[in-house]
Amino acid sequence: MSQSHRAVAIDGPAASGKSTVAKRLASSLGLVMVNSGAMYRAVTWELLRGGLDPGDSAAVVQALAEMDIICGIQDGLSTIAVNGRQLGAELRAPEVNNNVSKVASVPEVRECLVAMQRDYLQDTDVVMEGRDIGSVVFPDTPFKIYIDASEEVRAARRSKDGEADAVAARDAQDSQRKVSPLKISEGAIVIDSSDLTIEGTVAAAREALIQLGWQD
Ligand code: DC
16 A cells, blocks of 8 residues: 555445545545446446356456456546447446445455555545455555444435435345455444535544644
8 A cells, every 4th residue: 555645445345435535535535436346336337238247256356367457547537448439427337336345255366456555555535435445455544434324224325316226235145255254344434424414524524633643
C-alpha cells in the first residue's frame, strides 16, 4: 500500500446506502470515489454477453485472462471499460444482479480486481466502497467504516429504485463465500443507516472519520 495516499474503506451489504454515502463523502473531502462492486459487475456483464456460465469457475478464469479491463477516473468517480466498451447502466441489469456473487467468489477474479483497486492509490486518495475493502484491499488503512441497514430497509430501497435485486440472497452468498467474505473488519466503525436519511448517514460517516483520526 502506498504511504503517500490515503484510503477510506467503506464496506457493507447490498443496498445499505454505502455507494451514495461514499460518493458524497468523497466529493466533500475532494477524494476520488471508487465503486469496487462495479468491477465485479463488469466482469459478470462481459461473461454473460459472451454466453458463458458464471457458475463455471474454469470458464470464468479463462475468459478473465482474455478480458481487457481498464479502470479510470472521470469527474471524481471510478470508471470501468471492458474490451473497449465503457460500462454504466447495464451493470445494474437483473441478470448481473443474479450472477455477480458467483463471479465474485472466484479467487482469480478477486486477485485480479483487488490489484486494480490497489492501483488507484498510486495516483490519488480514495473513498472505496465494497465488501472487503477494509479487510483485504486496504487492511492497513485506519479509516474503516461499515454501513449496515436492516434487511427490510435494504429490500425496500432497491425496489424503490425499480431494481430487481434479491439482496438477501446476494448477501448470503457474499458473506458465506470462502474468499474475502463480507464482514466487519477490525477497527471499523459501524453505522446503521436503517433510520437515517442520506444526509444523516453522511454526517455520521464524517464523524466516524474524525474519530478514526482523519485530518483534512
Ligand atoms: O456493491 P455492489 O452491490 O454493486 O456489488 C456487487 C457484487 O460484487 C456484490 O454482490 C459482491 C461483489 N463485491 C465483492 O465481492 N467485493 C467487493 N469489494 C465489492 C463487490
